[in-house]
Amino acid sequence: MTDLVQQDVRTQETRAMSVTATKSRYQSAEFSDRLRRRYAAERRFRLAGMAAVGIASLMLVVLLGSIVGKGYTAFWQTQIRLEVTLDKTQVEEGNYMPVLRQALYAVVPEVTDRAGRRSLNELLSSGAPYQLEAMVKANPSIVGTKQTVWVLADDEVDQFMKGFIRRDVPESERRLNDIKIGALDKLAAAGAVKSAFNTTLFTAGDSREPEQAGIWGAIVGSFLTLVVTMLLSVPIGIAAAVYLEEFAPKNRWTDLIEVNINNLAAVPSIIFGLLGLAVFLGFFGMPRSAPLVGGLVMALMTLPVIIIASRVALKAVPPSIREAALGVGASPLQTVAHHVLPLAMPGILTGTIIGMARALGETAPLLMIGMVAFIVDIPHGLTDSATALPVQIYMWADSPERAFTERTSAAILVLLAFLILMNGLAVFLRKKFERRW
Amino acid sequence: MSVQTQFPTASAPLRSATGGPLLKMVARDVKVFYGAKQALKGIDLEIQENRVMALIGPSGCGKSTFLRCLNRMNDTIENCRVEGLIALDGEDVYGHAIDAVQLRARVGMVFQKPNPFPKSIYDNIAYGPRIHGIATHRDELDEIVQTSLERAGLWNEVKDRLREPGTGLSGGQQQRLCIARAIAVSPEVILMDEPCSALDPIATAHIEELIDELRENYTIVIVTHNMQQAARVSQKTAFFHLGEMVECDDTEEIFTNPRDERTQGYITGRYG
Ligand SMILES: Nc1ncnc2c1ncn2[C@@H]1O[C@H](COP(=O)(O)OP(=O)(O)O)[C@@H](O)[C@H]1O
Ligand SMILES: [Mg+2]
Numbered sequence: 080m081t082d083l084v085q086q087d088v089r090t091q092e093t094r095a096m097s098v099t100a101t102k103s104r105y106q107s108a109e110f111s112d113r114l115r116r117r118y119a120a121e122r123r124f125r126l127a128g129m130a131a132v133g134i135a136s137l138m139l140v141v142l143l144g145s146i147v148g149k150g151y152t153a154f155w156q157t158q159i160r161l162e163v164t165l166d167k168t169q170v171e172e173g174n175y176m177p178v179l180r181q182a183l184y185a186v187v188p189e190v191t192d193r194a195g196r197r198s199l200n201e202l203l204s205s206g207a208p209y210q211l212e213a214m215v216k217a218n219p220s221i222v223g224t225k226q227t228v229w230v231l232a233d234d235e236v237d238q239f240m241k242g243f244i245r246r247d248v249p250e251s252e253r254r255l256n257d258i259k260i261g262a263l264d265k266l267a268a269a270g271a272v273k274s275a276f277n278t279t280l281f282t283a284g285d286s287r288e289p290e291q292a293g294i295w296g297a298i299v300g301s302f303l304t305l306v307v308t309m310l311l312s313v314p315i316g317i318a319a320a321v322y323l324e325e326f327a328p329k330n331r332w333t334d335l336i337e338v339n340i341n342n343l344a345a346v347p348s349i350i351f352g353l354l355g356l357a358v359f360l361g362f363f364g365m366p367r368s369a370p371l372v373g374g375l376v377m378a379l380m381t382l383p384v385i386i387i388a389s390r391v392a393l394k395a396v397p398p399s400i401r402e403a404a405l406g407v408g409a410s411p412l413q414t415v416a417h418h419v420l421p422l423a424m425p426g427i428l429t430g431t432i433i434g435m436a437r438a439l440g441e442t443a444p445l446l447m448i449g450m451v452a453f454i455v456d457i458p459h460g461l462t463d464s465a466t467a468l469p470v471q472i473y474m475w476a477d478s479p480e481r482a483f484t485e486r487t488s489a490a491i492l493v494l495l496a497f498l499i500l501m502n503g504l505a506v507f508l509r510k511k512f513e514r515r516w
Numbered sequence: 517m518s519v520q521t522q523f524p525t526a527s528a529p530l531r532s533a534t535g536g537p538l539l540k541m542v543a544r545d546v547k548v549f550y551g552a553k554q555a556l557k558g559i560d561l562e563i564q565e566n567r568v569m570a571l572i573g574p575s576g577c578g579k580s581t582f583l584r585c586l587n588r589m590n591d592t593i594e595n596c597r598v599e600g601l602i603a604l605d606g607e608d609v610y611g612h613a614i615d616a617v618q619l620r621a622r623v624g625m626v627f628q629k630p631n632p633f634p635k636s637i638y639d640n641i642a643y644g645p646r647i648h649g650i651a652t653h654r655d656e657l658d659e660i661v662q663t664s665l666e667r668a669g670l671w672n673e674v675k676d677r678l679r680e681p682g683t684g685l686s687g688g689q690q691q692r693l694c695i696a697r698a699i700a701v702s703p704e705v706i707l708m709d710e711p712c713s714a715l716d717p718i719a720t721a722h723i724e725e726l727i728d729e730l731r732e733n734y735t736i737v738i739v740t741h742n743m744q745q746a747a748r749v750s751q752k753t754a755f756f757h758l759g760e761m762v763e764c765d766d767t768e769e770i771f772t773n774p775r776d777e778r779t780q781g782y783i784t785g786r787y788g
Contacts (some may be wrong), residue, residue: 329594399631403694405592407644407701408621417643418633 146495150488153280156290157237159203159227160271161186163211167223168214175208179230186271187262198258204231206291223395229273234289234482236263240272242480280489284455285471289482292475295488296457300370300450300465301439303458307374308438313431315378316385317420320427323386324393325415330374344383351380352447360448367449371461376448377438384437388430392423425512430503434500468494530606538565538573540705540735541586541623548581548590548598555581557759558600563705563752568727568736570746570767573756574782579739582756583707586737587623588616604705621648624698626708630690632682634696637674640682640693641665644701660700668696688719695726699734706730708738712745724749743783747771755779 104110161182169178183199184190190199191235207230215222235254238244240263244254327333333430355376359365359493365372396419404414420427445451451470458465464472468490475487530539541563548556556578563569566663571579580602581590585644589607590596602609621644632640641661644650651657665671670692674685682693691711698706708727712720727736740746747767748754754764755776763776774780 210734397631398634399627399629401592402589402625402627403633403697404643405589406587406620406625406627407647407697408617409647410617413647417647422634459753 094361097465117209143495145347146488146491149456150485150492153482153485153489154277155241155274156277156279157232157240158273158275159183159232159266160227160229160273162225162227162473164225165215166194166224170222173212175211175215179203179207179211183262186269187265190258190262190356195258198256199262200232202236202259202262204233204290205232205288206286229275231279231290232272234480237290238481239263239272249277253448260482262264275503280486284457285453285466285500287453289480289486292483292486294471295491296454297468297471297490298468298493300454300458301467301469303370303461303465304373304377304445304450304467305439305499306434307371307375309431309435311374311378311379311433312385316382316428316431316434317389320386320389320393321415324390325419326411339496340383340386344387347443348380348441354379355444356447366462368454368464368466369462370450370451370465372448373445373450373465373467374461376444377441380441380444381434381438381466384434388434389423389427392426392430393419395426396422400471405423421485425509428508429505432501432508436501436505439501440469440494440498442467442473446473468497521603523723526529534564537567539563540565540605541737542601542603542606543582543585544601544603546582546585546598546602548578548585548599549597550593551595556602559761561754561761561764563735563737564734565735566731567752568731568738568750570750571737571739571784572741572746572753572757573762575741577756578759579756580709583625583709583739586707587620587625589620589625591616622703623699623705624701624703626691626694626698626706626711628710629714630687630694632685632690632693633741634681634683637665637680637682637685637693638678638781641700644697648701650701654775664696665693666699667699667726667730668692669722670696685717688715688722691715691719691723692726695723695730703734705735705737708736710739710741711763713741720745739757743771755782757782 086184109200111186161179162185163178165178168227169175180196180200180203183202184196187199202333210230211228214226214228232240235244236259239246239255239260246253246255246260250257263272279291280293282292282295286292323333323336355372359372360367400418400422401414404418406409445467450466451474452464452466453474454464454466456463472487472490472494475483475490478484478487521788526622539562543559543561543563546556546559547554559578560584561569561582570583573579584590585598585602586609586746590598599608604614604619607613609623629712635643636748638661642651642657645657645660651660662671662675665674670689673689674680674693682690685693691714695706695711712723716724724745726739730736738746738749750767752764753770755762755769755770755774755778757778763770763774763779765775771783774783
């Protein structure tokens with residue numbers, strides 16, 4: 080027994096000795112040094128990668144932070160409570176503004192001079208009488224009675240209440256004079272000033288007055304434009320990709336077409352706008368500022384993106400699937416329709432949605448075809464004058480009022496939300512239909 | 517692609533000059549070019565009905581190319597050109613009488629790598645019959661699926677999970693699924709291109725048994741790199757070398773008494 084064990088130990092020793100004797104180059108000091116350097120290089124690379132990701136994330140946080148920081152106040156809007164007497168004759172003549180003003184004067188009876196009263200007038204939004212009118216229309220029985228109403232404050236009042244106009248500045252340099260501030264203090268003390276959710280922002284079209292301006296018109300304009308874009312570019316783009324990838328002979332012509340499609344995808348969007356201006360407006364005489372034309376231009380711009388993405392998705396379908404289908408006697412069209420296209424669909428949809436998201440965020444081509452106009456009405460059809468969300472942002476960013484600055488940021492947030500939603504949908508679709516074969 | 521046929525209305529004999537069994541497929545002076553490169557240099561071959569013909573030869577000698585001519589799978593390859601005559605039941609398959617889609621329904625194919633559709637087992641089998649309108653009713657289709665799977669020796673293993681994806685089966689099961697899929701459209705000829713090269717020995721044995729059983733109803737052409745396999749499953753063997761068909765004879769003859777020294781060299785393992 081012990082003999083056996085000893086023998087075993089001995090064989091192990093000899094084995095170990097023979098290993099050291101023929102020490103391979105992979106065990107040499109030089110090699111381990113090389114190995115160490117390889118690992119060090121890998122660590123450096125990882126650190127560099129992490130730093131890059133860190134910097135990118137930081138910039139994103141700064142960007143989003145500044146937009147949110149500037150924009151979140153726009154979701155609230157100051158309102159003023161007034162005790163109005165709905166005098167019958169004034170209502171019948173449609174003089175709602177005097178009704179509101181009388182109520183306001185009653186709050187600060189000490190201000191009696193013309194200039195002071197004009198200051199008081201400026202506390203209310205020019206949209207306030209329409210609110211009152213709507214109330215009366217909805218419930219005519221209140222005519223002749225006393226009512227408590229909350230009406231929109233002027234945008235400067237709103238900015239003052241949000242603290243963007245400071246009261247410790249000399250009156251001459253302040254946007255709100257002492258009379259206004261005095262009246263507001265009195266109203267606030269009586270609980271007659273409140274900050275309410277800014278529904279106007281989501282229901283109204285554009286306006287010269289910030290407190291009456293909204294993005295709904297722009298959202299509808301963007302939606303109509305995108306509908307046209309999608310209806311045109313998706314079927315045409317997929318059909319073109321399927322033809323080029325699955326049916327077209329590979330020759331000089333298809334090579335030329337391929338090069339051109341790739342080039343088109345890189346053409347600056349404003350060029351497409353100029354094209355739209357020249358062709359759709361100039362040659363075909365289509366209406367200016369119309370979502371129809373915007374959609375056509377965006378479709379031209381999105382087509383190459385969709386074609387390229389679809390071709391990539393089609394290429395990724397393994398040829399063995401095509402052979403399998405052809406092998407049981409499917410025609411080439413059946414092969415594509417029953418097998419290749421369904422497998423490529425997630426990729427195609429992802430590309431399409433990303434193309435659509437790009438179209439949604441695009442401004443330049445719309446400027447060229449007149450979708451940059453000041454449009455108050457909500458568009459109802461493809462040929463109505465309309466603007467789009469990014470163009471609305473562009474226009475508001477140009478406005479001097481402080482209240483438009485915060486609305487610009489708010490509109491950017493809404494646009495970002497839509498873009499995130501669309502890209503999220505693309506990721507979701509890709510994950511859901513991802514297949515391995 | 518452009519297919520050039522020298523004899524657009526040509527036809528081939530249904531029996532060989534010496535009599536014997538019916539000739540299911542006949543190849544006469546088949547030349548294939550990939551662009552300027554010639555892959556087949558005039559192949560003459562007769563494939564007998566209800567027999568298994570094995571094609572052997574070193575890699576790159578054109579076995580797959582020849583096989584793919586038999587059901588015009590080469591049509592899908594860009595700049596592939598086929599010359600010569602290939603006949604099915606005496607009719608030129610590149611002629612006007614036979615359409616490529618129709619031909620592939622009559623001459624089925626099993627590929628080297630199992631390639632089930634990423635669909636359910638049931639749909640894998642039912643796809644062919646559906647597009648060819650072989651089955652109109654649900655129960656007819658069910659029956660085709662069952663008999664095809666039974667013939668492929670897969671029914672007992674999958675009968676409880678016909679709705680599960682065919683890609684979830686093991687490699688050997690997938691290949692039998694592909695054979696069942698080929699059988700489901702009731703072809704006359706089944707072409708198999710190294711059907712076992714991706715399979716383990718047990719799965720290979722399964723498929724070999726299956727091929728032997730299928731011979732009763734189908735004509736089979738199989739490409740293989742495995743000499744034993746060729747010897748086990750085939751009655752006729754053709755040896756290909758550098759784009760030429762060197763010799764074709766009864767399998768026993770080829771393996772025991774090859775006439776050409778290249779054949780002898782290959783089967784004794786001197787090169788390949
Ligand atoms: N699609 C193709 N394009 C160009 N050449 C090909 C193609 N397929 C096969 N070949 C060439 O044809 C010859 C025969 O190939 P193949 O039939 O696949 O041989 P085997 O199946 O006997 O290994 C090879 O030289 C190969 O390189
Ligand atoms: Mg091959």
